[in-house]
Amino acid sequence: MNKKSIRDVEVKGKKVFVRVDFNVPLNENREITDDTRIRAALPTIQYLREQGAKLIVASHLGRPKGQFNEKYSLKPVAKRLAELLGIEVKMAPDVVGPEVEKMAGELRPGEVLLLENVRFYPEEEKNDPEFARKLARLAEIFVNDAFGAAHRAHASTAGIASYLPAVAGFLMEKEINFLSRALNNPERPFVAIIGGAKVSDKIGVIENLLGKVDALLIGGGMANTFLKAMGYETGKSLVEEDKVNLAGELMNKAKEVGVKLLLPSDVVVAPRIEAGVPSKIVAVDSIPAEEMALDIGEKTAKLFREEILKAKTVVWNGPMGVFEVEPFDRGTVAVAEAVAESGALSVVGGGDSVAAVEKAGVADKITHISTGGGASLEFLEGKKLPGVEVLNDK
Ligand SMILES: Nc1ncnc2c1ncn2[C@@H]1O[C@H](COP(=O)(O)OP(=O)(O)OP(=O)(O)O)[C@@H](O)[C@H]1O
Ligand SMILES: O=C(O)[C@H](O)COP(=O)(O)O
Numbered sequence: 001m002n003k004k005s006i007r008d009v010e011v012k013g014k015k016v017f018v019r020v021d022f023n024v025p026l027n028e029n030r031e032i033t034d035d036t037r038i039r040a041a042l043p044t045i046q047y048l049r050e051q052g053a054k055l056i057v058a059s060h061l062g063r064p065k066g067q068f069n070e071k072y073s074l075k076p077v078a079k080r081l082a083e084l085l086g087i088e089v090k091m092a093p094d095v096v097g098p099e100v101e102k103m104a105g106e107l108r109p110g111e112v113l114l115l116e117n118v119r120f121y122p123e124e125e126k127n128d129p130e131f132a133r134k135l136a137r138l139a140e141i142f143v144n145d146a147f148g149a150a151h152r153a154h155a156s157t158a159g160i161a162s163y164l165p166a167v168a169g170f171l172m173e174k175e176i177n178f179l180s181r182a183l184n185n186p187e188r189p190f191v192a193i194i195g196g197a198k199v200s201d202k203i204g205v206i207e208n209l210l211g212k213v214d215a216l217l218i219g220g221g222m223a224n225t226f227l228k229a230m231g232y233e234t235g236k237s238l239v240e241e242d243k244v245n246l247a248g249e250l251m252n253k254a255k256e257v258g259v260k261l262l263l264p265s266d267v268v269v270a271p272r273i274e275a276g277v278p279s280k281i282v283a284v285d286s287i288p289a290e291e292m293a294l295d296i297g298e299k300t301a302k303l304f305r306e307e308i309l310k311a312k313t314v315v316w317n318g319p320m321g322v323f324e325v326e327p328f329d330r331g332t333v334a335v336a337e338a339v340a341e342s343g344a345l346s347v348v349g350g351g352d353s354v355a356a357v358e359k360a361g362v363a364d365k366i367t368h369i370s371t372g373g374g375a376s377l378e379f380l381e382g383k384k385l386p387g388v389e390v391l392n393d394k
């Protein structure tokens with residue numbers, strides 16, 4: 001990477017603003033169900049502490065839509081970070097403002113202050129320059145270690161770099177180095193698996209992926225929009241209505257360029273997302289009007305498995321179903337097991353996807369667990385990531 005890293009700057013005694021991606025999955029009791037993203041940032045945090053920096057750590061969590069909301073507070077993350085570091089982590093009550101500036105000013109070398117969720121302010125996602133300046137006022141150096149959010153041009157991932165020396169953290173470096181090596185010249189067959197819930201965010205990625213992969217397997221919430229485009233009834237399933245046409249075009253394009261596009265032939269349906277709720281497997285032409293498709297069915301899982309076992313390179317983002325709630329985890333677990341057994345070079349990325357491979361117990365069989373979901377997909381597409389572009393060149 002031709003960008004400066006934390007090794008290239010003197011941080012001793014300085015206040016350092018470290019943007020991380022601590023957007024971890026939480027359960028309904030706001031307990032962290034997978035702390036991969038927190039652990040992944042520890043090398044940067046520990047290095048900066050050892051070098052005598054004062055750390056102001058910032059992240060988003062979920063999508064609170066620019067409002068304070070306790071449900072999206074980073075407090076549970078502060079607690080886990082403190083446990084992992086074995087030190088006290090001070091929790092700021094806010095993101096910017098006099099009180100936070102005071103807390104930052106009182107930090108001693110090696111101490112860590114975690115700011116509240118940067119997305120409690122609408123200015124964050126708007127990349128508002130005034131807000132970025134307020135963030136910058138807290139520190140003397142900006143370190144971006146939030147690879148998972150590097151595809152976002154927000155105030156704390158990009159804007160702030162206009163006001164401070166800006167360098168990459170170790171995780172950012174490691175992700176970029178690995179993904180460029182693995183995906184520049186992939187061994188074939190190259191199979192991508194896309195699922196999850198961020199349909200409008202990620203459906204556009206598919207177009208570019210069609211130029212890179214040999215086969216594309218689509219499951220999870222993403223699949224429903226395609227099923228709708230094929231003319232099937234999707235009941236109460238998660239469907240992105242204004243992307244249905246695009247889904248149709250993508251299917252045509254896949255045919256034109258000769259990429260195998262596999263969609264579910266059967267799905268698991270249930271009336272609501274609730275553990276133990278009665279569910280059944282139906283063919284995709286028989287989704288009941290009052291129910292939701294919440295997982296790929298057994299036949300689909302088997303078909304996907306066969307395709308995955310042929311692959312030499314696999315990239316996966318987005319679970320095949322609502323894997324957090326049983327029994328809707330089966331399709332995701334089956335795919336995770338197939339990826340693990342394939343022996344292919346495998347990259348699994350995304351907050352929930354990584355939680356899913358951990359849950360399936362196959363994480364140690366994945367070549368690279370990436371902290372980025374959307375970010376790794378955009379990187380794979382060849383797009384420039386704003387959170388990397390803004391960093392100072394070497
Ligand atoms: N059929 C479905 N209907 C509704 N939600 C689904 C369905 N399939 C999967 N999901 C949900 O998708 C969510 C994960 O999708 P998401 O796109 O956030 O993946 P990710 O791996 O976390 O990537 P990123 O890091 O980009 O967020 C999970 O919470 C899961 O319950
Ligand atoms: O989970 C992710 O992919 C990152 O944390 C980015 O979150 P976002 O899609 O809400 O910007």
Ligand SMILES: [Mg+2]
Nearest residue numbers: 350351352373
């Ligand atoms: Mg997610």
